[in-house]
Amino acid sequence: MTVTYRDALRMGLYEALERDERVFLMGEDVGRYGGTYAVSKGMLEKFGPERVRDAPLSELAFVGAGIGAALGGMRPIVEVMTVNFSLLALDQIVNTAAMLRHMSGGQFAVPLVIRMSTGAGRQLAAQHSHSFEGWYAHIPGIKIVAAATIDDAHGMLGAALRDSNPVIVFEYPALFEAKGDLTQSTVDIASASVRRSGSRVTLITYGSCLPKTLAAAEEVDGEVIDLRVLRPLDTETILNSVRRTRHAVVVDEGWRSGSLAAEVMARIMEQAFYDLDAPVARVCREEVPIPYPRHLEEAALPQPEKIISAVKSLF
Amino acid sequence: MIEFKLPSLGADMDQGKLLEWKVKTGEAVKRGQVIAVVDTSKAAVDVEVWHDGVIEELITKPGETIPVGTVMARLSGAGEPAVAARAPAPKPSAPSPKPAAAPAPSVPPALRKPASPAARKRAHELDVDIEKVTGTGPHGAVTLEDVEKAVKPAAPAPAPAPAAGADRLAEMRKAIGAAMSRSKREIPHYYLAETIPMHRALERLSRANESRPVTERVLMGALQLKAVALTLRQFPELNGFWRDGAFHPGHGIHVGVAISLRQGGLVAPAIHDVDQRSLEELMRALADLVKRARAGSLRSSEMSDPTITVTNLGEQGVEAVYGVIYPPQVALVGFGRIAERAWAEDGALRAAPVVTATLSGDHRASDGHRGARFLAALREQLQRPEEL
Numbered sequence: 001m002t003v004t005y006r007d008a009l010r011m012g013l014y015e016a017l018e019r020d021e022r023v024f025l026m027g028e029d030v031g032r033y034g035g036t037y038a039v040s041k042g043m044l045e046k047f048g049p050e051r052v053r054d055a056p057l058s059e060l061a062f063v064g065a066g067i068g069a070a071l072g073g074m075r076p077i078v079e080v081m082t083v084n085f086s087l088l089a090l091d092q093i094v095n096t097a098a099m100l101r102h103m104s105g106g107q108f109a110v111p112l113v114i115r116m117s118t119g120a121g122r123q124l125a126a127q128h129s130h131s132f133e134g135w136y137a138h139i140p141g142i143k144i145v146a147a148a149t150i151d152d153a154h155g156m157l158g159a160a161l162r163d164s165n166p167v168i169v170f171e172y173p174a175l176f177e178a179k180g181d182l183t184q185s186t187v188d189i190a191s192a193s194v195r196r197s198g199s200r201v202t203l204i205t206y207g208s209c210l211p212k213t214l215a216a217a218e219e220v221d222g223e224v225i226d227l228r229v230l231r232p233l234d235t236e237t238i239l240n241s242v243r244r245t246r247h248a249v250v251v252d253e254g255w256r257s258g259s260l261a262a263e264v265m266a267r268i269m270e271q272a273f274y275d276l277d278a279p280v281a282r283v284c285r286e287e288v289p290i291p292y293p294r295h296l297e298e299a300a301l302p303q304p305e306k307i308i309s310a311v312k313s314l315f
Numbered sequence: 316m317i318e319f320k321l322p323s324l325g326a327d328m329d330q331g332k333l334l335e336w337k338v339k340t341g342e343a344v345k346r347g348q349v350i351a352v353v354d355t356s357k358a359a360v361d362v363e364v365w366h367d368g369v370i371e372e373l374i375t376k377p378g379e380t381i382p383v384g385t386v387m388a389r390l391s392g393a394g395e396p397a398v399a400a401r402a403p404a405p406k407p408s409a410p411s412p413k414p415a416a417a418p419a420p421s422v423p424p425a426l427r428k429p430a431s432p433a434a435r436k437r438a439h440e441l442d443v444d445i446e447k448v449t450g451t452g453p454h455g456a457v458t459l460e461d462v463e464k465a466v467k468p469a470a471p472a473p474a475p476a477p478a479a480g481a482d483r484l485a486e487m488r489k490a491i492g493a494a495m496s497r498s499k500r501e502i503p504h505y506y507l508a509e510t511i512p513m514h515r516a517l518e519r520l521s522r523a524n525e526s527r528p529v530t531e532r533v534l535m536g537a538l539q540l541k542a543v544a545l546t547l548r549q550f551p552e553l554n555g556f557w558r559d560g561a562f563h564p565g566h567g568i569h570v571g572v573a574i575s576l577r578q579g580g581l582v583a584p585a586i587h588d589v590d591q592r593s594l595e596e597l598m599r600a601l602a603d604l605v606k607r608a609r610a611g612s613l614r615s616s617e618m619s620d621p622t623i624t625v626t627n628l629g630e631q632g633v634e635a636v637y638g639v640i641y642p643p644q645v646a647l648v649g650f651g652r653i654a655e656r657a658w659a660e661d662g663a664l665r666a667a668p669v670v671t672a673t674l675s676g677d678h679r680a681s682d683g684h685r686g687a688r689f690l691a692a693l694r695e696q697l698q699r700p701e702e703l
Contacts, residue, residue, distance in 0.1 A: 246433055246459065277431040277459045278452055305560040312559070313453055 006176040008154035009039045009147075013077070016157055017047050020075055023161060024051040026062055027079030027115075036081050037117060037173060059089035063114065067097050067166075070112040075161050083118040083132045083170070097166040098141030113160045114168045119208050119253055120301055121174040126289035129297070131253040133170055133207065134260035137230040144230040145189045146170040148210040150180035152228060155187035163189065170230075174208040192234040194241065198223035201311050202241040204264055205251035206230060209302050213251045216307035222249075230260060238264065239272050246277035249310045251302050256284035278314035283307050317366050319388040321353065321381055324362075324618035325583075325641075327494030328355045329451060332380040333387065337361075342370050344390065349614065351387065356486035357582050358608065362615040368392045382455040430457035438462045487580040498642050502557070503678040506637045509690040511697050512660065513653050513668045516542075519700035523594075535653065536627055537598040541703045543625055543648050544568045544589035546693045552681040553646040553674075553689060554622045562645065562680040571621025571641065572601065574608040583641055584613050585621035594703060629653060635671040645677035646686075648693075 003011070016023050025040060031054040034041035044052040055062035059080055066078035080086045086093070097110050120129035137144045143165055147153040153171065160167035167189070196214055200221040205213040210226050217224045223241050227233065242248045248268055252261035261282040268280050286300040321331055331353040338350045349361040350370075368390035375387040430438070430445050434457045438445040441462065448465045450457035498504075516538055524532040547554045547568050555565040568590045571583040586592075586600045607613055623644055628636045629652040636649035651671040658667035672693055676686040696702070 246431075274432045274436045277433040278456070309560045315452065 001182045002179055003150060003182055005150060005153045005178045008150045008182060009171060012154040012157040013040060016161055017051060022075040025077045026053040026055050026066060028055055028057060028081050030054060030079050037176060059085050060092055063089040063092040066112050067092060067110055070110045071108055075111055077113045077115060080114055080116045083116045084128050084130050086116055094139055098139050109164045110166045111164045112166045115171060117171045117173050119172050119174050120290045123292060123294055123297060125292040129290035133230055134254045136168055137260055143167040145228060146207040146230055148207050148226050150182055151184045151187055154182055155184060156189060159187055159189040172208040189229055192228050192237040193226045195226045196224040200245060201247040201249060202245045203249050203251060204238055207253060209251045209253050212302060212304050213307060216304040219308050220311045235267050242268055242272050243275045246275055247314045248280045250282040251307055252284045253302060254285055255287050259284055281310045281314060283310050317368055317390040317392050318386045319364055319390055321383050321385050321387055322615050322619055323383045324355055324360050324615055327490040328383060330380055330382045331355050333375045333377050334359055335377050336373055338370050340370050340373055344368060344370060356490040358611040358613050360613050360615050360618055366390060366392060429454055433459040434462045441466050484579055491580060495639050498639050502640050502642060505676050505678050505683050507686050507690055508635055508671055508673045509694055510669050511672050511694045512658060513670050516697050516700040517668055533594050533598045537594055537601050538703055539650055540570055540589055540625055541594060541597055542693060542696045544570055546696050548590055549692060550689045552685060555645060556643040557645050557677055557680055558643050565622030569620050569622045571624035572604060573624055573626035574605055577609060582608050583621060583624050584608060584617035635673050637673055638675045640675050640677055645680035647675040649673040
C-alpha cells in the first residue's frame with residue numbers, strides 16, 4: 001500500500017489508540033486542531049476527549065503529567081510539537097523520566113512515549129529549525145528513535161509503546177510528503193538498517209538526511225546505514241559494513257561539534273581503526289544559526305553534493 | 316614566504332622526478348620563469364614559477380621522485396625581505412663575543428609517511444616497508460590497495476630507475492590507463508556526431524596558402540582548432556572543469572591538442588587562448604607544440620590547464636573518433652578524415668569533401684541538447700571560414 005509519511009504516522013497513532021485502552025495522546029493542539037502537522041486529525045472525534053487531550057502551552061507541565069500517568073499505569077503518548085519547544089521540558093525528560101528507574105531502585109518504570117518533530121529545511125529560521133537528536137541521545141535512561149522511512153513512521157510508535165522505558169520518537173516534517181509502500185506491520189527499535197548495499201564506502205545517517213544520502217550513494221557506490229535507533233546505537237551493523245568498505249562518511253543534520261556524528265566516528269575509530277583505509281569523514285549542519293532565506297538554509301545543511309565530495313576526499 | 320610545489324601536470328600525473336634546477340639559492344626569479352625540469356611519466360617538463368621572488372631554499376634534490384603537491388622550494392616574495400636579511404646580521408665593526416651560531420638549516424621534521432591504518436596493518440603482515448610504497452590516497456597517503464599492489468611484483472622496487480625506453484613506455488601506459496579509467500568510471504559520457512561539409516574551409520585554406528612558402532602553410536588542424544575555440548565562446552559549459560562535484564568554467568579557451576608520440580602513448584598539452592589568435596599564430600604554436608611534445612620538452616603551464624581537448628585522427632584514415640574525456644575536463648571534440656562523399660545541398664547532389672566531427676560530453680556538466688547545438692554551431696562556423 002502506497003502512503004505518505006504523514007499517513008503512516010497517523011495510521012500508527014490510530015492503531016495504537018485502538019489497540020490498548022491505556023494509551024492516550026496529549027499535547028498542544030492535538031485534539032480540536034487535529035495536530036500541527038495534521039497527524040491526529042479526526043482522532044478526537046473517534047476516541048473522545050479523555051484519550052485525545054489538548055494540553056495548555058506548558059511543555060514542562062504536560063510532559064510531567066505524562067510521566068505521572070505512566071507511573072500510574074497508563075501508556076501515554078505525549079506530543080511535544082517540535083524539538084525546539086522541548087527545551088522547556090528538559091528537566092522532566094532528563095531528571096525525571098530518564099532517571100526515575102534508577103532513583104527508585106528499580107521500583108518504578110516510566111513507560112512514556114514522547115513524539116517530537118525535528119529538523120530544518122522548511123524556512124522556519126533559526127529558532128524553529130533545530131536538530132537536537134544528538135543531545136537526547138547523550139542521556140542514559142531514555143531510548144531515542146528516528147523515523148526516516150514509511151515503515152518506521154508507521155511502526156516505531158507501536159514498538160515504543162511496547163517498551164517499558166521512556167522512548168522519544170523523532171518525526172521529520174521534511175519527509176511528511178514522502179510517499180512509499182507500507183511493507184511491515186511492525187518494526188523493531190533495536191537495530192540499524194542497511195538501506196542500500198554498496199562496496200566502496202559506508203554512509204551512516206538517520207532521519208531526513210536519509211534520502212539525500214541515498215541520492216549521493218548512487219553516485220559513489222555507497223552502502224547506506226540508517227541508524228534508526230540513536231540510543232542505544234547499533235554499533236555492530238556499522239562496524240560490519242565499515243570493516244568491509246574500509247571507508248566511512250557520517251551524515252548528520254545536527255551541528256558538527258559534539259554531534260551524534262562525532263559519537264559514531266569515535267566508535268568506528270575505537271573498534272575498527274585497523275580496518276580503515278582513510279580517515280572517517282562527516283557532513284553536518286554548518287555551525288551557524290539556520291538562516292531564513294532558502295538558498296542560505298540549503299547551503300547550511302547536508303546536501304547530496306557535499307556528501308559526494310566528502311566521499312571523494314577519502315580516495 | 317612562498318612555497319613552490321610540484322604542480323599536477325595533468326590528471327594522469329601523481330608524481331614526478333626532479334631532473335634539474337634551473338636556478339640557485341639566492342637567485343631572483345620572475346613570474347613565468349622556468350625554474351625546474353621535472354620528468355613526468357610522459358615528458359620532461361619545464362616547470363614555471365608563478366610568483367616574483369628570491370629563491371630561499373631548494374628542498375628537492377635532482378633525481379628525487381616526489382608526489383604532486385610536495386613543496387620543492389621556498390621563495391621570499393617580492394618586497395618581502397629575504398630571510399638572510401631578516402636575521403640579525405652580525406655587525407662587522409663590533410664582533411660578537413659569542414661565535415655566531417651557523418643558521419640552522421631548516422630541516423623538515425622527520426615525518427612518518429602518511430598511510431592508512433589498514434595499509435600499515437597489511438604492510439606489517441606482508442613484511443612490506445611502507446616508506447617505499449607510493450601512496451595514491453588522500454594527500455598521498457598509502458592505502459591498503461597500494462600495499463597490495465606493491466607486493467605483486469616479487470619485491471618492492473628499490474629506487475625508481477631512470478625511466479627510459481620500455482620503462483618509460485610502461486609508465487606512460489600506466490598513467491594513461493589511470494586517467495582514462497578514472498574518466499570512464501566517473502564521467503557519464505554522451506556522444507554526438509555531425510557530418511560537416513568542408514569545401515568552403517578547404518577553399519579558404521588553399522587560397523591563403525597559395526601565397527605562402529611551404530614552411531608557412533596553414534594546415535586544416537589549425538583551422539579546426541580555431542573553429543572549435545570560436546564556437547566554444549557560446550558554450551561555456553563545455554569549456555572548463557568538473558571538480559568537487561561542480562562545474563567550474565575555464566578562464567579562457569585553452570585547447571588541449573592530443574599528440575601521439577613516436578614511441579607510443581600520447582600527450583595533450585594546451586595552446587592558450589586559441590579563440591584570440593590568428594590562424595598563422597595557431598599554426599606556428601601547433602607546429603612548435605608537436606615538435607616539443609615529441610622531443611619531450613613541454614612547459615608546466617601547457618600541461619596543467621587545457622579547458623577542452625581536440626583530437627584529430629583524420630590522418631590515420633578513420634572516419635570518426637569518439638574520444639574519452641580527459642578529466643577534469645568536461646568535453647572532447649574529435650575530427651575524422653576529410654573525404655569526398657555524395658552530398659546533397661540546395662536540392663542538388665554533388666561530390667563534396669566532408670568531415671565527421673564528434674563531441675564527447677560530460678553529462679554532469681552539459682546535456683545532449685546543448686552538445687547538439689554546439690556541433691551545429693561548429694558546422695555553421697566552418698561554413699564561414701573567412702571569420703577564422
